Amino acid sequence: MKKVTLHDKTFALSIPNSEIQRAIDTVAAQISKDMGTEVPVFLVLLNGAFMFAADLLKQIEKPCEVSFIKYASYVGTQSGGSVSELIGLNTNIKGRTVIILEDIIDTGLTVEKLLNDLGIKGPAQIKIATLLYKPDAFKGNYKIDYVGISVPNEFIVGYGLDYDGLGRNFKDIYTLCETC
Ligand code: 5GP
Numbered sequence: 001m002k003k004v005t006l007h008d009k010t011f012a013l014s015i016p017n018s019e020i021q022r023a024i025d026t027v028a029a030q031i032s033k034d035m036g037t038e039v040p041v042f043l044v045l046l047n048g049a050f051m052f053a054a055d056l057l058k059q060i061e062k063p064c065e066v067s068f069i070k071y072a073s074y075v076g077t078q079s080g081g082s083v084s085e086l087i088g089l090n091t092n093i094k095g096r097t098v099i100i101l102e103d104i105i106d107t108g109l110t111v112e113k114l115l116n117d118l119g120i121k122g123p124a125q126i127k128i129a130t131l132l133y134k135p136d137a138f139k140g141n142y143k144i145d146y147v148g149i150s151v152p153n154e155f156i157v158g159y160g161l162d163y164d165g166l167g168r169n170f171k172d173i174y175t176l177c178e179t180c
């Protein structure tokens with residue numbers, strides 16, 4: 001079994017790139033079919049979704065817009081608490097179909113916040129596409145329209161996902177291995 005070490009932890013290969021690509025082909029075909037003749041706005045949630053977005057969007061052979069968004073955390077000067085602000089949304093989404101591209105949905109809280117932050121901007125509809133989904137951890141109260149691969153509730157890296165800044169560049173996905 002192929003292994004990688006990042007900082008103090010070892011990870012074992014769990015999802016090879018060939019399986020990731022097959023899942024992406026399926027999601028891309030579903031999205032293309034559902035799009036019809038509509039021109040949606042894809043919103044790529046950085047940093048993790050960059051690799052998924054690059055491979056998925058190449059398979060969407062119809063006109064679409066693509067924008068990259070991110071949550072920037074900073075310590076608020078007034079409240080003293082940590083504030084997370086959505087940055088990078090420079091496309092007007094009023095009346096548009098928005099498709100969020102996310103790397104992984106775990107508890108679902110990040111996408112729930114994003115749905116609220118985008119909802120006040122008046123889109124016609126918001127759809128969600130995630131490469132990876134942890135059903136045993138999900139606490140959200142919304143529908144996920146497109147799921148690439150459901151995974152166990154374990155910590156994974158690679159294909160955009162990092163451990164403390166490392167591992168995003170790997171083409172395969174690796175699972176934290178406590179006994180390696
Ligand atoms: P949620 O808000 O759904 O709990 O978490 C979403 C975010 O947490 C993801 O975008 C990702 O950044 C991070 N995350 C959740 N599970 C994992 C994991 O197994 N590995 C890594 N590297 N990040 C994860």
